Amino acid sequence: MSVTSAQGFVASGVSAGIRPSGKPDVAVVRSVSAAVGAALWTKNRVQAAPVTVSKRHLAAAQPQAVLINAGVANAATGPQGEADAVTSAEALAATLGLATEEIIVLSTGVIGVRLPVDKVLAGSRAAADSLSPEGGGAAASAILTTDSGPKVAAVTTGGFTVGGMAKGAGMIHPRLATMLVVLTTDYPLAAGEPEVFLRPAVEATFNRISVDGDCSTNDAVILLANGASGARRDDEMFAVALHEVCADLSRQVVADGEGATVVLEIGVTGAATEPEAEAIARRIATSPLVKTAAFGHDPNWGRVLAAAGSAPYGDEFARLDTASLTVSFNGTAVFVNDAPTDAEPDVSGAVCRIDLDLGLGAGAAGYLASDLTYDYVRINAEYTT
Amino acid sequence: MSVTSAQGFVASGVSAGIRPSGKPDVAVVRSVSAAVGAALWTKNRVQAAPVTVSKRHLAAAQPQAVLINAGVANAATGPQGEADAVTSAEALAATLGLATEEIIVLSTGVIGVRLPVDKVLAGSRAAADSLSPEGGGAAASAILTTDSGPKVAAVTTGGFTVGGMAKGAGMIHPRLATMLVVLTTDYPLAAGEPEVFLRPAVEATFNRISVDGDCSTNDAVILLANGASGARRDDEMFAVALHEVCADLSRQVVADGEGATVVLEIGVTGAATEPEAEAIARRIATSPLVKTAAFGHDPNWGRVLAAAGSAPYGDEFARLDTASLTVSFNGTAVFVNDAPTDAEPDVSGAVCRIDLDLGLGAGAAGYLASDLTYDYVRINAEYTT
Numbered sequence: 001m002s003v004t005s006a007q008g009f010v011a012s013g014v015s016a017g018i019r020p021s022g023k024p025d026v027a028v029v030r031s032v033s034a035a036v037g038a039a040l041w042t043k044n045r046v047q048a049a050p051v052t053v054s055k056r057h058l059a060a061a062q063p064q065a066v067l068i069n070a071g072v073a074n075a076a077t078g079p080q081g082e083a084d085a086v087t088s089a090e091a092l093a094a095t096l097g098l099a100t101e102e103i104i105v106l107s108t109g110v111i112g113v114r115l116p117v118d119k120v121l122a123g124s125r126a127a128a129d130s131l132s133p134e135g136g137g138a139a140a141s142a143i144l145t146t147d148s149g150p151k152v153a154a155v156t157t158g159g160f161t162v163g164g165m166a167k168g169a170g171m172i173h174p175r176l177a178t179m180l181v182v183l184t185t186d187y188p189l190a191a192g193e194p195e196v197f198l199r200p201a202v203e204a205t206f207n208r209i210s211v212d213g214d215c216s217t218n219d220a221v222i223l224l225a226n227g228a229s230g231a232r233r234d235d236e237m238f239a240v241a242l243h244e245v246c247a248d249l250s251r252q253v254v255a256d257g258e259g260a261t262v263v264l265e266i267g268v269t270g271a272a273t274e275p276e277a278e279a280i281a282r283r284i285a286t287s288p289l290v291k292t293a294a295f296g297h298d299p300n301w302g303r304v305l306a307a308a309g310s311a312p313y314g315d316e317f318a319r320l321d322t323a324s325l326t327v328s329f330n331g332t333a334v335f336v337n338d339a340p341t342d343a344e345p346d347v348s349g350a351v352c353r354i355d356l357d358l359g360l361g362a363g364a365a366g367y368l369a370s371d372l373t374y375d376y377v378r379i380n381a382e383y384t385t
Numbered sequence: 386m387s388v389t390s391a392q393g394f395v396a397s398g399v400s401a402g403i404r405p406s407g408k409p410d411v412a413v414v415r416s417v418s419a420a421v422g423a424a425l426w427t428k429n430r431v432q433a434a435p436v437t438v439s440k441r442h443l444a445a446a447q448p449q450a451v452l453i454n455a456g457v458a459n460a461a462t463g464p465q466g467e468a469d470a471v472t473s474a475e476a477l478a479a480t481l482g483l484a485t486e487e488i489i490v491l492s493t494g495v496i497g498v499r500l501p502v503d504k505v506l507a508g509s510r511a512a513a514d515s516l517s518p519e520g521g522g523a524a525a526s527a528i529l530t531t532d533s534g535p536k537v538a539a540v541t542t543g544g545f546t547v548g549g550m551a552k553g554a555g556m557i558h559p560r561l562a563t564m565l566v567v568l569t570t571d572y573p574l575a576a577g578e579p580e581v582f583l584r585p586a587v588e589a590t591f592n593r594i595s596v597d598g599d600c601s602t603n604d605a606v607i608l609l610a611n612g613a614s615g616a617r618r619d620d621e622m623f624a625v626a627l628h629e630v631c632a633d634l635s636r637q638v639v640a641d642g643e644g645a646t647v648v649l650e651i652g653v654t655g656a657a658t659e660p661e662a663e664a665i666a667r668r669i670a671t672s673p674l675v676k677t678a679a680f681g682h683d684p685n686w687g688r689v690l691a692a693a694g695s696a697p698y699g700d701e702f703a704r705l706d707t708a709s710l711t712v713s714f715n716g717t718a719v720f721v722n723d724a725p726t727d728a729e730p731d732v733s734g735a736v737c738r739i740d741l742d743l744g745l746g747a748g749a750a751g752y753l754a755s756d757l758t759y760d761y762v763r764i765n766a767e768y769t770t
Contacts, residue, residue: 076725371760
């Protein structure tokens with residue numbers, strides 16, 4: 001269950017001394033046969049150096065390997081940061097016998113600190129030396145920062161496998177994934193095709209989760225496909241498998257949100273349009289008042305209503321009418337026909353489902369979010385520049 | 386320094402038993418001579434019953450008195466809620482010898498609970514009986530919920546006075562004021578004029594503050610003007626005085642943000658356009674990562690950059706280029722020319738100023754925000770439906 005679950009992929013993770021804790025911090029993932037690939041990147045106006053460099057590489061070649069370091073994000077580091085990212089890619093390419101443009105580089109960690117290039121190069125060499133089909137777990141551990149543990153997933157179906165790993169605990173908010181994700185598959189795809197499958201899968205999963213509403217400078221979702229399974233094409237089945245792996249990983253990211261104790265599943269139906277449903281779901285998912293109420297296991301539908309009624313959409317708020325809407329917590333309606341039902345839903349569990357049916361149209365959207373807790377504050381007030 | 390600082394205004398505050406704590410919870414403010422007035426309301430799609438009823442009243446008559454209750458917001462209460470708000474207004478009108486439409490009703494507190502009308506009527510009678518020119522302080526105390534104390538301000542200049550009181554500690558975010566504010570002045574204005582002065586003052590003050598980014602169902606800013614000073618018209622001087630009172634009250638609201646320990650003063654200059662400057666300032670002001678860093682007294686400009694780079698503006702993010710921007714904390718530049726300066730600004734105080742000069746154009750905007758703390762979580766995880 002990892003980036004090496006699919007045939008023909010090897011990976012590794014090593015400790016290179018970048019993270020002060022001494023924990024593993026350099027990972028490499030490689031396809032052993034010729035792969036095609038695609039990436040989706042953060043839309044933040046501040047883009048980390050590895051993002052800029054990897055975009056350039058992807059425009060020039062099909063990606064064959066991914067080099068990831070944790071501890072330092074190599075963001076807001078200017079031309080020096082780009083040079084450092086290029087140096088890292090060049091070194092791994094030389095070691096693996098690939099072209100520099102065939103390497104994707106990703107970084108996660110503190111913003112505004114120069115990449116410790118010597119440590120990354122030494123780590124990259126050590127990681128290249130230990131690449132193995134069993135290395136998926138080690139790679140998944142070497143890309144973490146404030147995460148409490150590795151996040152891996154895989155689906156095997158129709159003679160092929162889709163596997164993946166993710167990193168992300170804070171700064172998790174769409175546009176896009178606001179985390180690092182590497183997906184691999186031995187399903188046969190031609191150049192240009194990975195993006196066609198990746199975009200809708202990400203839109204419905206990683207772009208519908210929120211831990212703190214913040215959007216990182218380094219976020220990326222990478223898909224490598226090498227066709228090593230020799231499976232017959234069944235694109236619908238592949239799309240479903242890819243979606244499942246993305247959904248599994250995105251849920252793991254929310255559940256491991258910094259300080260999270262509750263996963264909020266937010267479902268909006270009956271909105272005037274789908275974009276308005278998404279705007280309302282996102283607004284609820286990012287409301288500090290809703291998220292603290294979730295932490296307190298309080299079915300506070302008043303805050304849900306207040307958030308839903310102030311969902312930015314174009315120049316105003318998404319349409320909503322209390323006369324036609326229904327709010328439910330874990331399946332129990334708490335607000336119907338413009339009035340509270342006085343029902344008392346059970347929200348004692350670690351998952352809290354909030355459904356809004358707006359009664360206006362056919363627009364629907366879902367969102368996953370974590371609660372806002374003391375530990376979120378502790379982690380982020382103490383984690384330093 | 387209150388709503389009774391201006392001549393010809395009386396006010397009072399009493400305990401009517403609506404708040405379980407037994408604290409004062411009903412306030413009345415009245416002009417003793419004929420006043421003109423205006424109000425600006427929340428843009429939330431969910432509007433509390435008193436908002437709906439008061440809008441109707443303002444369309445029919447000039448407001449002469451304001452009745453405010455704390456403890457119950459009378460929001461999401463449907464037709465019954467509207468009837469309860471009307472009943473409250475009718476009763477106070479009868480007691481004061483005014484038309485029902487001359488009464489503005491405001492409520493603040495828990496959403497989705499029916500207004501305890503008997504208590505409000507009894508409180509309103511008691512408040513009407515104790516109206517006095519010295520009652521401004523009592524009124525300011527009777528409109529609070531999670532606030533740590535009353536918020537009052539006044540400016541006397543040019544022979545006239547502008548005074549006011551505010552309530553608000555959580556759910557503070559623009560569109561509009563996300564709180565209750567009553568402003569009074571003895572400056573001479575004609576019907577229709579109060580709104581002309583109120584709108585720009587509110588836009589530059591109450592619409593540029595954020596505690597938690599949430600936007601309430603009940604927010605309102607009311608201005609009553611009775612001309613009792615007999616002062617000569619100097620509209621510029623009046624506009625400045627009104628702005629000062631609004632700025633003073635809005636800063637008090639941020640400083641008393643739920644759990645707040647630090648006031649963030651965010652200044653954005655050099656943006657491509659003014660709306661983009663505002664979008665970026667707002668994004669920084671609402672970023673949980675920036676706000677937890679402020680709590681930790683950490684000049685974490687990396688998070689400021691990441692937030693600034695992801696400020697929603699139209700369908701994308703506001704323009705920003707790290708090559709041309711400067712970030713300063715309390716006047717010390719920490720990021721210039723696409724690189725950290727390694728300067729160590731002093732951010733140990735209770736006020737933290739963050740300036741971004743984007744170097745792109747002439748757009749500028751400011752914002753005030755509170756930090757995100759353990760106490761914010763405690764207050765909102767425990768405050769219940």
